[in-house]
Amino acid sequence: MRHLQPSELSILLVEPSDTQRKIICQRLEQEGVKQIQTANNLTEALKVINRHQPDLVASAMHYEDGTALELLQQIKSSQHFSDIQFMLVSSECRREQLESYRQSGVVAILPKPFTAEHLGKALNATIDLLSHDELDLTHFDVQDLRVLVVDDSKMARNIIKRTITNLGLRLITEAEDGQQAIELMQQQMFDLVITDYNMPSVDGLALTQFIRNDSQQSHIPILMVSSEANETHLNNVSQAGVNALCDKPFEPNTVKQILYQLLEE
Numbered sequence: 001m002r003h004l005q006p007s008e009l010s011i012l013l014v015e016p017s018d019t020q021r022k023i024i025c026q027r028l029e030q031e032g033v034k035q036i037q038t039a040n041n042l043t044e045a046l047k048v049i050n051r052h053q054p055d056l057v058a059s060a061m062h063y064e065d066g067t068a069l070e071l072l073q074q075i076k077s078s079q080h081f082s083d084i085q086f087m088l089v090s091s092e093c094r095r096e097q098l099e100s101y102r103q104s105g106v107v108a109i110l111p112k113p114f115t116a117e118h119l120g121k122a123l124n125a126t127i128d129l130l131s132h133d134e135l136d137l138t139h140f141d142v143q144d145l146r147v148l149v150v151d152d153s154k155m156a157r158n159i160i161k162r163t164i165t166n167l168g169l170r171l172i173t174e175a176e177d178g179q180q181a182i183e184l185m186q187q188q189m190f191d192l193v194i195t196d197y198n199m200p201s202v203d204g205l206a207l208t209q210f211i212r213n214d215s216q217q218s219h220i221p222i223l224m225v226s227s228e229a230n231e232t233h234l235n236n237v238s239q240a241g242v243n244a245l246c247d248k249p250f251e252p253n254t255v256k257q258i259l260y261q262l263l264e265e
Contacts, residue, residue, distance in 0.1 A: 004127045006032035012054040013038045014045045014071065015089070016063050020112075024058065024089065031119055042066035046074065049081060056107070056126045061090040072104050076155045083162075085126045089114065095227075102227040102248040105159035109249065121251075128252030134168030135256065137263055140191070142168040145263070149174050150181040150195035150207065151225070156248070160194055160225065163252050167259065178202025182210050185217060192262070197226035197237065205237050212241040221262040225250060 011033055015021040018040075025036055037054060039045040041063040049057075057075065059068040068088055075081045088101050091112040098109055107129060108122035135142045147169050151157045157174050164172065173190070175181035179202040181195065193211065197204040204224050212218050224237055227248040237245070244258045 004130055006123050006127070007034050009033055009056060009123065009126065010035040010052070010054045011037070012045065012048055012057045014040070014042075014057060014059040014063070014068070016040045016060060020060070027114075027116070027119055028058075031116070031123055033123070042071055045071055049075070049084070053081060054084060055130060056085045056087060056123075058087045058089055058110075061088060061092055069100055069104065072101070072106065073155075076105060076158070082158065085129055087122050087126070099227060103153045103156055105153075105155045106249050107159075108251075124253065125249070125251050128256075129162060129166065132166050132168075133256070135259060135263070137260075140263060143170050145169055145191045146171045146189065147173070147192045147194060148181060148184060148190045150176075150178060150193065150199070150204070152177050152196065152199045156196065156225075156250075159250055163250055163255055164194070164259075166252065167256055178204065178207035178210075181207055182215075185211070185215055189217060190220060192221050192223070192259075194223045194225060197224055204242075205240055208237060208240040208242055223255075223258060223262065 011028060013021060013024055013036060015024060021038055028036055037048050039048050042065045059071060061068045072086050075084050085107040087108045087110060088106050089110045089112060092098060101109060107125045110118050110122060149157050149160050149172055161172055173184060175184055177199045195204045195207055208222055211220060221243045223244045223246060224242045225246050225248060243262055246254060246258060
């Protein structure tokens with residue numbers, strides 16, 4: 001299968017600073033991107049998106065008339081624009097300030113200033129999400145694998161679903177939290193569970209403990225997707241029986257490698 005090239009990507013850059021806008025445009029051009037539109041606020045960005053839908057929005061965090069989160073939520077809540085990928089470019093480094101973006105399904109969060117490696121990785125993640133590269137498994141037909149996706153954020157579930165659908169997984173069931181996941185697992189069988197860590201009622205740790213100790217599917221592979229930085233929490237889920245941990249944003253290439261490891265063992 002032929003992958004897209006950076007030169008084929010259409011990107012909207014939303015940046016209120018003229019200087020930063022020029023710098024980021026130059027960096028994009030250096031990576032081979034040729035189709036770049038720009039906007040300096042939320043209103044302009046929405047006009048551009050309605051006029052010519054980009055593949056990727058690269059955005060600063062704050063504008064004079066709103067925030068990147070408002071733009072991201074408008075894009076992801078629209079049936080017409082939900083396939084547009086979103087990349088945040090910000091000097092903000094406080095994890096709590098970035099958490100809402102991670103939970104909303106951004107393809108990448110780039111620091112200011114960012115390196116060529118940062119940008120290249122983000123563009124590759126976008127290309128992976130726009131491409132279809134089916135897993136070639138030895139022991140399974142990937143299209144027959146039954147996957148349970150558990151996350152209290154609908155936007156996060158959508159980005160996970162899109163990523164694994166591009167890898168050939170088609171039989172996907174959704175759960176809004178660990179409690180709903182437990183109820184579903186008591187009714188039907190699955191081949192893989194992909195779950196968030198932070199969820200109300202029953203979180204990813206409690207769900208993992210149920211699967212390993214109290215379910216009829218105790219050997220099922222579990223991939224946990226988390227933006228949780230607390231090492232104690234991560235150690236706890238590892239000890240509880242999670243097979244693999246993946247950070248948010250949910251990077252397609254990383255997910256592909258993890259799924260190969262989980263499903264080919």
